[in-house]
Amino acid sequence: MVSEDVLRTHLQELRRGTVVVASLVALRRPDYGYALLQRLSDHGFPVDANTLYPLLRRLEDQGLLTSEWNTEESRPRKFYRTSDEGESMLNRLLDDLAAVQTSITGLIQGVDR
């Protein structure tokens, strides 16, 4: 029986990169930090708040997200949106994710590429 710790480590490794992909997809529709966290969680991407918030800033610094303060509601919130640059990188990442899935399927079925 595989130990819980080992399993958790491998799942974490597997999931790590997908948070960026999921965020870029989700932010095609502008959203603020906590709402994004909930949407990702609802769609099966549980992310820790202390991971997601700094990540959003980093993606913004890299020019993959743009942001805008919305002061119309009860409290001012920073809304993020996937930039054009972010969109083109997202497409590359999605292609790669699909390629990984294809490769794994091929490997499972024993089909040569």
Next chain:
Amino acid sequence: MNTLTDRYLAATLRSVPTQRRDEIANELRASIEDMIDDRTGGGADPAAAEREVLTELGNPDVLAARYADRRLQLIGPTYYLLWLRLLKLLLSFIPALVGTVVTVVEAAEGKGFGAIGPGVVAAMQVAVQIAFWLTLTFAILERTQTAVDVPEWTVDQLPDAPVRRGIPLADTIASVIMLVLTIAYLPLQHYHSWVRGTDGENIPILDPALWSFWLPALIVVLAASAVVEIVKYRIAHWTWTIFGIRAVLSLAFAVPLMWLALSDRLLNPALGERFSWLAEADNRDSLGLAIAVGAAAIVVWDLVDTAVKTRRQTA
């Protein structure tokens, strides 16, 4: 106003770069309030909800490090191996060198064995200094993210694989030490045999008359044997040539020894004055025979043993 949230924000922002501090503060505060609202909307107590949310966000120093993209390590994988190699290299000789110099200087000032203490202390201080400054340098490199040209690893750096030697170093060292001690014993017993005559003078064990030829000759044979041991180690395995030379040298030592023992010329006749048992000719003959048989047994055993090794390693 000093709520848990305020304290959490202050703790987080303390180590976030100043130019972005306000913006991060506003966003983080909004996020925290969103999270608290979500929980109180579900009927939770506001104070408990705040506590729960901040606990979920975790250690503010970790969060701040993530915001600042700062590394939570003293020396990361980029520099660790280089740091370790330099540390080992520097510690391998500098403390010993400094310690030796200090000991010599102190000894020169007439401290005698008292010079060892300051030497050891100096070596330890130097070791601590080296470790501290080297580590500090690499920690700074790690943080400033200076691009240092760490040399790329190439296959040429591979060390030689350890060769399985037919002749272990320990055996060679043991043989040479035995030979040197034997050589040293010959003059030592002449001047200081621990056997004293009736009026306190030193009585050599071996007959002093042998110094005219036999003892110098045996010393030469022993010295030649030591050289052969070293040559054998350099060649790294037994050969029949080495076996032959070694056999000749063994016999060149043992045969004269046996002959001298059997003809009662080996031991100092003066010993008979000190030990009455040795004064009788029969007893001296028995002792000579015992020495000769012992020497013969050792030589035969050695020849057989080395012949077997040579045969195995040349096969």
